Amino acid sequence: MSQIKKRSECPISCSLDIWGDKWSLLIIRDMIFYKKSSYGEFLKSPEGIATNILASRLQNLEENGIIGKSEHPDSKAKFLYKLTEKGIDLIPIFVEIHLWYAKYSGVPAEFKAAVSAATQDKEAYVRSIKDAWRKAAS
Amino acid sequence: MSQIKKRSECPISCSLDIWGDKWSLLIIRDMIFYKKSSYGEFLKSPEGIATNILASRLQNLEENGIIGKSEHPDSKAKFLYKLTEKGIDLIPIFVEIHLWYAKYSGVPAEFKAAVSAATQDKEAYVRSIKDAWRKAAS
DNA sequence: CGGTTTCACTTGCATAATGCAAGTAAACAT
């Protein structure tokens, strides 16, 4: 089911064909920045994704190798979703989006520290998020 | 008409609410990397955007301050669309998308040089694209 | 053990976004 549609061979276009819909990046954001890892947690996000859309996006992200799905240590009724390396490597894109938005629209207070850190040393900031994520997910 | 919908206060979510649809980033890509600046040129892109969608996306991007619309020097029947500073500052996001895709899916030969340049010195590469764009648009 | 709750979905149907073909009006070219 993966990669049925591909509007062109352009890397930008192909990337958007994978995760350029209304919800995929928000799910990934939840995993990266809020350490979420289960269906129920994603549903609680303030944007309010619908249950059927969430299921379909998770499946698509899995088929594209951006997240992995496995048994949840807490319960057999749950699943544990976690980013693959391919998913972790989307972090720099999020950082750039964050900086762009902060520059032109400002950000809520809770994000100021992150923006400041990213502005001072982007590489180090990306590395710190990756490390934090790997730690939390291990 | 601008900013009617905003799913949350999250910078990522807000950014996606501005340009996170199926087409906006491809129009901006055409302006940045292919120096396109008119309706007719955008229509010719390989992905094949529909005329009504193109018109609506151009209007939205203008309302959000990402592009500007002005008279075309060649003809009064045409308009000239160009990126604002806010639009130019999306370039780092494109570069990261490009690198991500190249890392996991490879890119056609015509993009190899760009990926190599971006990998060696990202800051310099972003600067060179910005400069090239400003030159072409002046 | 049996009933209730939790969890991760699926299903059916409404609405919104996008796709397609044709049409329009102003400017331009001959």
Next chain:
DNA sequence: ATGTTTACTTGCATTATGCAAGTGAAACCG
């Protein structure tokens, strides 16, 4: 004057998303 180019608009088909309710397996609770 006439046909062409340009930037759209309009109407309708199709696809994506939104919403509410339902389902089945596992967990929890007395």
